[in-house]
Amino acid sequence: MTFIRRLFAISAALLLTACSTPSPNLRLIGTAQLAGDMRVGETRVGGLSGIDYDSVTRQWLIISDDRGVHGPTRFYRARIDYDAQRVAGVQITGMQPLVQAGGAPYARRGEPGQVADLETLRIDPLERSLWFAGEGDRAARSPMLLARTGMDGTPLSAPPFPAALQIQPDAPAGGRSNAGPEGLSFSADGQHLWLAMEGALIQDGQASAPGEGALARLSLLDRQGRILAQYAYPLEPVLPPGRPGGYSENGIAEILAIGPHRLLVIERAGRQTAQDFMFDVRVYDVDLQGATALDPDAPIAAGVRPAVKRQLLGNAQLPAGWSDNYEAMAWGPRLANGHRSLVIASDNNFRDGPSRFLVFDAGADSAWR
Numbered sequence: 001m002t003f004i005r006r007l008f009a010i011s012a013a014l015l016l017t018a019c020s021t022p023s024p025n026l027r028l029i030g031t032a033q034l035a036g037d038m039r040v041g042e043t044r045v046g047g048l049s050g051i052d053y054d055s056v057t058r059q060w061l062i063i064s065d066d067r068g069v070h071g072p073t074r075f076y077r078a079r080i081d082y083d084a085q086r087v088a089g090v091q092i093t094g095m096q097p098l099v100q101a102g103g104a105p106y107a108r109r110g111e112p113g114q115v116a117d118l119e120t121l122r123i124d125p126l127e128r129s130l131w132f133a134g135e136g137d138r139a140a141r142s143p144m145l146l147a148r149t150g151m152d153g154t155p156l157s158a159p160p161f162p163a164a165l166q167i168q169p170d171a172p173a174g175g176r177s178n179a180g181p182e183g184l185s186f187s188a189d190g191q192h193l194w195l196a197m198e199g200a201l202i203q204d205g206q207a208s209a210p211g212e213g214a215l216a217r218l219s220l221l222d223r224q225g226r227i228l229a230q231y232a233y234p235l236e237p238v239l240p241p242g243r244p245g246g247y248s249e250n251g252i253a254e255i256l257a258i259g260p261h262r263l264l265v266i267e268r269a270g271r272q273t274a275q276d277f278m279f280d281v282r283v284y285d286v287d288l289q290g291a292t293a294l295d296p297d298a299p300i301a302a303g304v305r306p307a308v309k310r311q312l313l314g315n316a317q318l319p320a321g322w323s324d325n326y327e328a329m330a331w332g333p334r335l336a337n338g339h340r341s342l343v344i345a346s347d348n349n350f351r352d353g354p355s356r357f358l359v360f361d362a363g364a365d366s367a368w369r
Helices: 002-018
Strands: 027-036 047-056 059-064 074-082 087-097 118-121 129-135 146-151 180-186 193-197 216-220 227-235 246-257 262-272 279-288 308-313 324-332 340-346 353-364
Touching: 027 074, 047 340, 059 118, 059 324, 074 353, 087 353, 129 180, 180 262, 193 246, 193 262, 216 246, 227 246, 246 324, 262 324, 262 353, 279 324, 324 353
Parallel strands: 027 087, 047 118, 047 324, 180 246
Antiparallel strands: 027 353, 047 059, 059 074, 074 087, 118 129, 129 146, 180 193, 193 216, 216 227, 246 262, 262 279, 279 308, 324 340, 340 353
16 A cells, blocks of 8 residues: 555544534535636736635735736736625726836746746735735746735735745755645634645655545744644545546645634646546545644655545535636625625636636534634
8 A cells, every 4th residue: 555545544534533523514605707708908817816805895806827928917806796695796896916026027927037826815814915825837947935915016025935845946855836835824813824735745745646646735834934833635636537648637726724723625626638628626624633743844754644624515516517627715704694605716727718706605603613
């Protein structure tokens, strides 16, 4: 039995034990979408990879992972109109370009300079600023990054991206291209941030593959970017592609902190078919209590206990035809019944398809403690 298979056996045993605790419910209220060819000014709306709700302005902020190809590095402001019974629609209300400290624009993909492949954003609950995390590219020697701005996009100082997770183009270690930071969430007290890598670090073994899972790292950071704690998250195996030589992948797409030791995690898998690209999306309630604390500077060792996860949502709970590349997730305003609302949005990868939004009644606060 391989090391990864042993870890999945351990995780499965822990999962059976944990199933005695009731899981929260996600009730789908409704859906909305933006056309794949929609434009705001000179930019094409797409690549929506992170979302958060600003309770002050009652607007949503949505980051695009466009690497300068369809417009500048940017986030959008939006309205999503819904109540406990229906979703009326989504509307983009503005676009905010982002620049580096000093005012220089981020580089376009393939050009010299820092390229920003921003995958997640969060509103700072203590200082009312924005935090972003971005993937890098080993071949282009472009590093992963943490960035911070004012609510108007003005650059602010940010800590360096944790060195233990960073791309190391000259070593068989560190983060993989297109498998870096995909999830970011503040702790309930706002003092710390959870950071999720999409896939396994190189030194931690293979990426998810058909029939084989992998281990991604979940890290708790202080506000200076130092790793305070780190745990292994067991990714599901990937389904085989639908054509010879086709591509398939699986990884963490977003996270939300829901308690001192619990996270809500989107795990999203994609695979090429004969005609298109198909996605499997799952939302998990993840319990870190009892998981082995990792050494950030060492490969994941045999025998570690990964986080325990319980599935709350999958393709079967979505409307027919609404399986998609869901990468963004955030709490929304309270519903009239006092319950939390949860919004999940898709990244259309700037293809012809729409950007989709799912709105859920997430139940009472007691379900998330």
